[in-house]
Amino acid sequence: MNEIKILVVDDEERMRRLLRDTLSRKGYVIREAGDGEEALKVFTEEKDIALVILDVMMPKLDGWGVLNEIRKNSEVPVIMLTARGEEQDELQGFKLGADDYVPKPFSLRVLTARVEALLKRYSVVSSDVIEAGGIVVDKTAHTVKIDGEDVELSFKEFELLTYFIENQGIALSREKILNNVWNYDYYGDARTIDTHVKKLRSKMKGRQDYIHTVWGIGYKFEVN
Numbered sequence: 443m444n445e446i447k448i449l450v451v452d453d454e455e456r457m458r459r460l461l462r463d464t465l466s467r468k469g470y471v472i473r474e475a476g477d478g479e480e481a482l483k484v485f486t487e488e489k490d491i492a493l494v495i496l497d498v499m500m501p502k503l504d505g506w507g508v509l510n511e512i513r514k515n516s517e518v519p520v521i522m523l524t525a526r527g528e529e530q531d532e533l534q535g536f537k538l539g540a541d542d543y544v545p546k547p548f549s550l551r552v553l554t555a556r557v558e559a560l561l562k563r564y565s566v567v568s569s570d571v572i573e574a575g576g577i578v579v580d581k582t583a584h585t586v587k588i589d590g591e592d593v594e595l596s597f598k599e600f601e602l603l604t605y606f607i608e609n610q611g612i613a614l615s616r617e618k619i620l621n622n623v624w625n626y627d628y629y630g631d632a633r634t635i636d637t638h639v640k641k642l643r644s645k646m647k648g649r650q651d652y653i654h655t656v657w658g659i660g661y662k663f664e665v666n
Contacts, residue, residue, distance in 0.1 A: 448495065
C-alpha cells in the first residue's frame with residue numbers, strides 16, 4: 443500500500459489509541475490531534491492527509507468548527523464521530539460537508555470498512571474514464587455514453603454527473619455540490635442545483651433513478 447495518512451481527532455486519548463492501533467494494522471499512517479485547534483494545525487502542516495476521522499465534542503474548537511475550516515480549502519473525506527445519536531446532528535454534519543457519520547459506541551470493523559469505502563470512492567477521481575451502472579464518462583474527451591450511446595449534456599450537466607459518479611453512495615448537500623461544481627466564488631441560489639438535476643435526469647435514458655433525492659440534505663448517486 444502506498445503511504446496513506448489518516449488524521450484521527452478526538453479529545454479522548456483512549457479512543458485515539460484504539461483507532462491508531464486498529465488502522466495502523468491495516469497499513470495506514472496515523473496522525474493524531476486532541477482538540478480542534480491542534481487538528482487544524484496538523485492538517486495544515488501535513489498537506490497530504492487522505493482522510494479525517496473527526497469527533498464532534500472537543501475543547502477549544504468543536505468538530506463542526508474544524509469541519510467548516512477544512513471545507514474552506516479541501517474536499518478531503520471526513521468521517522464524523524459523536525456520542526449523540528440525534529438525527530439533527532447527522533443532518534448538521536452533512537450540511538457542513540461531512541462524508542459519513544458514525545455515532546459512538548461503534549464497531550471498529552464497521553468503522554474500518556467505512557474508511558476503506560470512502561478512500562476507494564475518492565480514488566476514482568484520479569481516473570480519466572469512470573463508469574457506473576452502464577454510464578461511461580470520459581473526462582478527457584468530455585463525453586458521456588449510456589449503454590454505448592452518446593448522450594448530449596451541457597458543460598454543467600457533465601460536471602454534475604461526473605461529480606455524482608465520483609462520490610457514489612455519499613449524501614451530498616446542495617452547498618457542497620455548488621462549491622465543487624460551480625466553485626466557491628459562485629453566488630447564485632442553491633436551487634440552481636435542483637434545476638440542473640432535473641435536466642440531467644431527463645437525459646439519462648432510464649438511469650434517472652440513480653440520482654436519489656435526500657430530503658433535508660441534497661442528492662446521492664447510487665446504482666440501483
